[in-house]
Amino acid sequence: MSRILITGSSEGLGLMAGQLLVSQGHQVVLHARSQSRAADAKRGLPEAEAIVVGDVSSIAGTRQVAEQANELGTFDAVIHNVAVGYREPRRVTTADGLPHVFAINTLTPYLLTALMHRPKRLVYLSSGMHHHVDANLDDLLWTERHWNGADAYAESKLHDAMLAFAMARRWTDVISTALEPGWVKTRMGGSSANDDLSQAHLTQAWLAVSEDKGAKVSGDYFYHLKRMAPNPQALNAALQDRLLERCAQISGVRMPE
Template structure:
């Protein structure tokens, strides 16, 4: 039985992955944005080991979440599932002054990666849209460009994949991978999304807990349990280092050495 922590576990793919992992006999701790959603999750999945609450758009709450998650020691796996989509018609700014999509999709998983006790496996949710991401960290908060929600989302998912591969390179003792779940009809994907919702959550659960040798790899990119090629920029060590430096500057949280 593995101990697994899943961000954004209250609905969509996070909820489905949590349900599957509990059915497989694992101990799953979920995350919710607030107490109301946490209570909904407890009712939906009474087999959940615990539910931790934090608004991931807030650095203060994300740091506190890492500290509370560490009280029980390191998890076997952490799935960075929480995210917001690309339909924001205008730039939304968090209490810390960051673009909402950057704070939740990128800064939060970075902070949690740095501050949580190091697990054996890390799983980061990217998107097929990461291939359209811009490998440039000079204006990650969109302070100096006209807002483009779709591009901001694509950039964030490129950063997620790049973070996964940077961790794989710099922490050889951790299996760190990224995946795309497909364009599925979740709250984020919308009702017209064409991919199979029944398959979308399986890969993240598989990478987090499976004994299958195909899942016990690192620095890879998956779609429906099959390795596929990520954007070449995400595999570039120079861009990985540039991203880590930029994230450290934005969060004041240092990426731990090996």
């Protein structure tokens, strides 16, 4: 039996993964951004061990989530599922003055990785959209370019894959992987999505707990339980290190060696 934290799990794929893992006999801790969302999560998965609460759009809120998680002990796996979608029509900024998409999709998994007790496995959710963009590390915060919500989302999902592979390279005692769940009809995915929702939560749960040889290879990228090639930029160690450095500069939190 494993113990897993899933971020952004009051609904959607995060909650679905939690429900599957509990049905398999694992202990699951959920995350919600508010107490009302925590109540939704509890209704969706009454068997959850606990629910950590915090709005990860801010650095302070993400720190609170990390502190609550650490109070619960060390996890066997952390599934970095929390994200906002690709349809933001303008550059919305957070309390820290950061683009909303970057703060939640890129900086939150970075901060939680840096601040939480080190688990045995790290699982990061990317997206098929990451294949078609550049990392744009010189303009992470979209101060030089005209805002494009779809591109900002896709870049953030490329960053998540880069983070997964950076941690696989730096933390050799941790299995760190990334995946794309497919474009599915969730609140974030929207009604036009056409991938198979019944498959969308399986890979992250498998990567978090499975003893299958295929699930225990650090530094790989997956889609529907199968390895696939990520955007080549995700595999570039120099770009990975630059991303970690920029996140450290922006947040004031350095990734432990």
